[in-house]
Amino acid sequence: MNYTTILEKKRDGLRLNSREIDFCIDEIARGHVPDYQVSALLMAIYIQGMTPQETARLTRAMTHSGEIIDLSDIPGPKIDKHSTGGVGDKVSIVLAPLAAAAGINVPMISGRSLGHTGGTLDKLESIPGFRTDLSIEEFKTNIKDLGLCLIGQTKDVAPADKIMYSLRDATATVSSVPLITSSIMSKKLAEGINGLVLDVKIGNGSFLPDMDKAEQLTQSLIDTAMLNDLKVTAMLTDMDQPLGDCAGNWVEIVESVNTLQGKGPQDLTELTLAQAAHMMLMAEKAETFDQAKETLTGLLNNGKAYEKFLQIVERQYGDISVFENPEELYQPAQKISILAQESGIISSMQTRDIGYILVDLGGGRRHVHDKIDPAAAIWFHRKKGEAVIAGDTLMTVYTNRPVKDLEKKLLETVTISEEFNLDNHLIYKTIKP
Numbered sequence: 001m002n003y004t005t006i007l008e009k010k011r012d013g014l015r016l017n018s019r020e021i022d023f024c025i026d027e028i029a030r031g032h033v034p035d036y037q038v039s040a041l042l043m044a045i046y047i048q049g050m051t052p053q054e055t056a057r058l059t060r061a062m063t064h065s066g067e068i069i070d071l072s073d074i075p076g077p078k079i080d081k082h083s084t085g086g087v088g089d090k091v092s093i094v095l096a097p098l099a100a101a102a103g104i105n106v107p108m109i110s111g112r113s114l115g116h117t118g119g120t121l122d123k124l125e126s127i128p129g130f131r132t133d134l135s136i137e138e139f140k141t142n143i144k145d146l147g148l149c150l151i152g153q154t155k156d157v158a159p160a161d162k163i164m165y166s167l168r169d170a171t172a173t174v175s176s177v178p179l180i181t182s183s184i185m186s187k188k189l190a191e192g193i194n195g196l197v198l199d200v201k202i203g204n205g206s207f208l209p210d211m212d213k214a215e216q217l218t219q220s221l222i223d224t225a226m227l228n229d230l231k232v233t234a235m236l237t238d239m240d241q242p243l244g245d246c247a248g249n250w251v252e253i254v255e256s257v258n259t260l261q262g263k264g265p266q267d268l269t270e271l272t273l274a275q276a277a278h279m280m281l282m283a284e285k286a287e288t289f290d291q292a293k294e295t296l297t298g299l300l301n302n303g304k305a306y307e308k309f310l311q312i313v314e315r316q317y318g319d320i321s322v323f324e325n326p327e328e329l330y331q332p333a334q335k336i337s338i339l340a341q342e343s344g345i346i347s348s349m350q351t352r353d354i355g356y357i358l359v360d361l362g363g364g365r366r367h368v369h370d371k372i373d374p375a376a377a378i379w380f381h382r383k384k385g386e387a388v389i390a391g392d393t394l395m396t397v398y399t400n401r402p403v404k405d406l407e408k409k410l411l412e413t414v415t416i417s418e419e420f421n422l423d424n425h426l427i428y429k430t431i432k433p
């Protein structure tokens with residue numbers, strides 16, 4: 001079998017058979033295919049698409065490109081959550097310790113920043129010393145001892161996704177139903193979980209902004225989970241504005257810590273509680289959604305969720321002393337206020353553009369080997385539906401590098417109207433197949 005011939009087939013819009021898909025993924029995972037040929041296959045799939053059968057086989061091949069972690073010797077439910085990605089979406093960082101504090105095992109394999117969106121791994125690695133490249137043994141020990149562990153794809157677990165993920169980031173091939181499905185589900189199927197809560201983002205900051213595409217992706221993710229006997233709940237949630245009050249690697253850790261102490265922004269707290277509540281229902285740790293939320297709220301307010309967070313940070317080699325004065329770490333060279341030029345009500349925020357401005361500040365990558373600046377951040381002092389008066393601070397930017405026309409670009413991301421009927425849904429739909 002020949003990689004280039006298979007590449008030609010997909011380029012020409014033909015269907016790949018199982019043997020061809022298995023062969024390509026095996027060659028990629030073994031490091032036998034140069035980046036330019038992997039990227040060409042990604043672009044061919046992006047443009048030509050895949051049938052549900054091809055997507056299922058691609059997911060299977062990517063899952064089996066490494067080990068499938070066996071957690072059967074750990075008692076209790078093993079449930080995870082994954083988001084399709086957004087700006088300011090730090091839910092996983094709050095939810096993993098919260099759900100673990102509620103008695104659920106959370107084996108979490110996450111990703112890095114992708115396109116205009118942030119990545120859980122990059123955020124966690126802004127904690128000095130924190131390691132996301134643990135061995136399978138360490139991963140299992142942490143779940144056994146603490147009920148959670150947060151790692152990335154490694155050379156042993158989901159290695160094909162590790163390679164393809166970073167190339168998709170740099171080759172504009174992220175927004176594809178088969179590529180997102182196989183990327184997410186190969187990691188989740190390798191974790192050894194029994195259940196999964198999926199957060200499919202909709203809106204101008206998501207990878208698939210329109211409802212039709214988001215529903216197609218949701219169905220594709222659900223089908224893959226069900227094919228693999230995984231319990232699944234999918235939530236379609238808002239990404240028409242950033243989640244929480246800030247975006248940026250370190251500031252999102254600080255906001256997560258505040259949320260874990262019951263002092264987080266309302267939207268972030270609400271979404272995290274809802275997703276963790278669905279995990280509790282799946283794990284049969286609560287009888288009703290409201291009861292689950294009440295238990296989880298208690299764990300935020302009584303310090304148990306934060307305690308779990310500190311335990312896992314320490315276990316993953318992170319320095320927890322930084323949480324004594326978290327605002328003091330990573331002081332940026334400049335803090336720039338972006339002031340409203342007119343009065344009115346904020347009627348829209350161009351979230352994808354905000355995400356890319358943050359990437360240019362150093363919060364994400366334009367190239368595979370770009371280094372992340374943990375200090376780079378944008379604070380959102382006003383969000384959709386809020387009134388502003390000309391001269392009010394709309395945003396504050398933390399930066400160590402100049403970005404051309406920064407103020408102009410950020411002002412263009414916000415529309416201020418005379419009136420606006422707020423029709424914001426944080427959660428559009430919850431599907432339990």
Ligand code: URA
Pocket residue numbers: 083084085110111114174179180181183184187
């Ligand atoms: N999260 C992933 O793990 N992969 C994607 O492609 C998108 C979001």
